[in-house]
Amino acid sequence: MLIGAVEAGGTKFVCGVGNEKGEVLDRISFPTEQPEKTLAQVVEYFKDKQTQAIGVGSFGPIDIDRSSPRYGYVTTTPKPGWANYPVLSTLKSALGVPMGWDTDVNAAALGEATWGAAAGLDSCLYYTFGTGVGVGVFAEGHMVHGLVHPEGGHVLTRRHPDDTYAGKCPYHGDCLEGMAAGPAIEARWGVKGSELGPDHPAWEMEAFYIGQALASAILLLSPKKIILGGGVMHQAQLFPLIREQVRRNLKGYVASPAIESAGIDGYIVPPGLGDNAGLCGSLALGLRAYRDAL
Amino acid sequence: MLIGAVEAGGTKFVCGVGNEKGEVLDRISFPTEQPEKTLAQVVEYFKDKQTQAIGVGSFGPIDIDRSSPRYGYVTTTPKPGWANYPVLSTLKSALGVPMGWDTDVNAAALGEATWGAAAGLDSCLYYTFGTGVGVGVFAEGHMVHGLVHPEGGHVLTRRHPDDTYAGKCPYHGDCLEGMAAGPAIEARWGVKGSELGPDHPAWEMEAFYIGQALASAILLLSPKKIILGGGVMHQAQLFPLIREQVRRNLKGYVASPAIESAGIDGYIVPPGLGDNAGLCGSLALGLRAYRDAL
Numbered sequence: 001m002l003i004g005a006v007e008a009g010g011t012k013f014v015c016g017v018g019n020e021k022g023e024v025l026d027r028i029s030f031p032t033e034q035p036e037k038t039l040a041q042v043v044e045y046f047k048d049k050q051t052q053a054i055g056v057g058s059f060g061p062i063d064i065d066r067s068s069p070r071y072g073y074v075t076t077t078p079k080p081g082w083a084n085y086p087v088l089s090t091l092k093s094a095l096g097v098p099m100g101w102d103t104d105v106n107a108a109a110l111g112e113a114t115w116g117a118a119a120g121l122d123s124c125l126y127y128t129f130g131t132g133v134g135v136g137v138f139a140e141g142h143m144v145h146g147l148v149h150p151e152g153g154h155v156l157t158r159r160h161p162d163d164t165y166a167g168k169c170p171y172h173g174d175c176l177e178g179m180a181a182g183p184a185i186e187a188r189w190g191v192k193g194s195e196l197g198p199d200h201p202a203w204e205m206e207a208f209y210i211g212q213a214l215a216s217a218i219l220l221l222s223p224k225k226i227i228l229g230g231g232v233m234h235q236a237q238l239f240p241l242i243r244e245q246v247r248r249n250l251k252g253y254v255a256s257p258a259i260e261s262a263g264i265d266g267y268i269v270p271p272g273l274g275d276n277a278g279l280c281g282s283l284a285l286g287l288r289a290y291r292d293a294l
Numbered sequence: 295m296l297i298g299a300v301e302a303g304g305t306k307f308v309c310g311v312g313n314e315k316g317e318v319l320d321r322i323s324f325p326t327e328q329p330e331k332t333l334a335q336v337v338e339y340f341k342d343k344q345t346q347a348i349g350v351g352s353f354g355p356i357d358i359d360r361s362s363p364r365y366g367y368v369t370t371t372p373k374p375g376w377a378n379y380p381v382l383s384t385l386k387s388a389l390g391v392p393m394g395w396d397t398d399v400n401a402a403a404l405g406e407a408t409w410g411a412a413a414g415l416d417s418c419l420y421y422t423f424g425t426g427v428g429v430g431v432f433a434e435g436h437m438v439h440g441l442v443h444p445e446g447g448h449v450l451t452r453r454h455p456d457d458t459y460a461g462k463c464p465y466h467g468d469c470l471e472g473m474a475a476g477p478a479i480e481a482r483w484g485v486k487g488s489e490l491g492p493d494h495p496a497w498e499m500e501a502f503y504i505g506q507a508l509a510s511a512i513l514l515l516s517p518k519k520i521i522l523g524g525g526v527m528h529q530a531q532l533f534p535l536i537r538e539q540v541r542r543n544l545k546g547y548v549a550s551p552a553i554e555s556a557g558i559d560g561y562i563v564p565p566g567l568g569d570n571a572g573l574c575g576s577l578a579l580g581l582r583a584y585r586d587a588l
Contacts, residue, residue: 135514137514139436142435144516153513159452220446221446222439222440222445224441252465254445
């Protein structure tokens with residue numbers, strides 16, 4: 001069985017074809033331009049691929065409320081041409097197969113729960129730390145939607161006592177994204193994070209913010225696995241620092257072997273699907289759409 | 295159809311019989327003593343009631359992982375006699391009907407989503423502010439369990455700039471419960487909250503902490519309704535103050551009519567089931583157990 005996957009990003013689109021084992025058999029990527037042009041490229045790619053369903057994990061904000069007249073739209077993005085654009089119906093009418101639709105991070109969480117670091121678990125959180133901070137929520141076997149969709153990158157955190165940086169978020173200033181996304185690291189230290197050595201104090205400060213947000217998320221949601229992806233997390237030295245901060249904040253309150261002592265090394269982890277996490281997430285969305293249509 | 299409900303609290307047990315409309319037809323309450331004695335009272339109450347299923351919403355921490363050998367236990371409570379006690383199996387073997395089992399706050403969330411303020415919605419959060427702070431999470435039509443169960447009363451919040459109180463939580467000091475539960479109000483101001491007038495600055499400070507926690511929960515989970523119960527919330531003047539703080543923290547980021555302008559008055563609300571929220575929650579658990587057993 002062939003399933004299509006679209007990782008619809010604000011900078012580039014990745015399209016691929018895979019199977020029910022999560023194997024990616026073919027892929028292509030192109031820059032995100034005006035929606036008419038970019039979506040035509042998606043249609044062109046899939047038109048002779050004989051996929052049985054296609055999943056789209058999209059940049060946002062998007063409308064994922066099935067009862068909404070704007071279900072399947074990208075909504076209030078500042079990206080030229082894309083605000084209030086009916087992405088899903090444009091693709092669906094051209095391709096004529098069942099389609100899955102969700103946020104890129106919810107898709108990534110589903111992919112990880114299907115074939116990756118959370119395989120077989122009925123809950124996980126997927127965070128991406130890059131130019132922004134996004135969070136996908138998978139709970140009780142379902143991607144969480146709700147009123148709009150999770151925007152957990154903007155939760156409020158306490159300031160690090162030595163941090164004088166005002167914060168980069170245009171809405172909240174010093175929310176998690178404002179303090180811990182890539183642009184905040186660069187603004188705070190004057191160089192890109194990728195140019196800072198692994199022992200630079202930037203990483204302890206970064207872990208301070210991330211660990212705090214994860215601790216509160218663990219308390220509120222009790223996820224069975226937390227997966228941290230995105231460019232910032234290529235700094236592998238962050239993982240032990242973040243686990244330490246999570247423990248420091250929880251103070252033994254959550255009594256679970258998954259979090260206590262060495263268990264936490266297998267609890268807060270990088271994506272099991274590596275750089276395929278995004279595309280495999282969309283593949284998992286497509287697979288779910290195929291099964292839902294049976 | 296008759297369904298039984300047990301609101302298993304650390305101070306008192308409430309047992310009742312109701313129907314599928316959420317109507318409570320009979321109720322009784324007695325103090326929580328040693329588990330053998332208290333659970334025998336529960337069994338005695340139900341033995342001739344001819345209920346088709348019984349739901350138990352319990353104080354915690356409890357084990358709600360169906361694959362765990364301790365499923366149905368109260369686990370690490372300091373309450374004498376109750377630590378590691380098999381509450382569910384004790385009741386089930388005596389009563390022989392399908393039984394539902396969850397935290398008191400998850401049950402209350404389910405009850406509100408079935409017959410109360412969130413009736414017909416597939417997601418809501420239920421907070422109780424009393425001697426502690428508890429949170430029930432209902433998302434995509436399911437009560438959220440996960441690794442253990444939600445303990446969102448202990449999320450970390452930023453301090454109010456005028457607040458010098460150290461915090462009451464034995465684990466975290468100044469987490470949400472440490473700053474905003476009833477005992478924290480009493481310790482901070484020297485008198486019980488119920489003795490403070492509605493214009494006392496205590497309430498603005500209380501709303502500061504609650505509003506902050508709700509804003510982060512909205513960002514992470516996007517619930518369709520937030521219900522605030524418990525003794526502290528009998529101070530009705532808190533509701534507008536909390537809504538204002540939520541808006542102040544979100545800063546327009548979550549674009550939904552439910553939160554914008556006057557919509558928020560119907561979004562952050564008291565329990566629709568009033569003082570029956572707990573018992574009706576257990577009733578809803580029982581109803582679900584009945585349907586699952588069909």
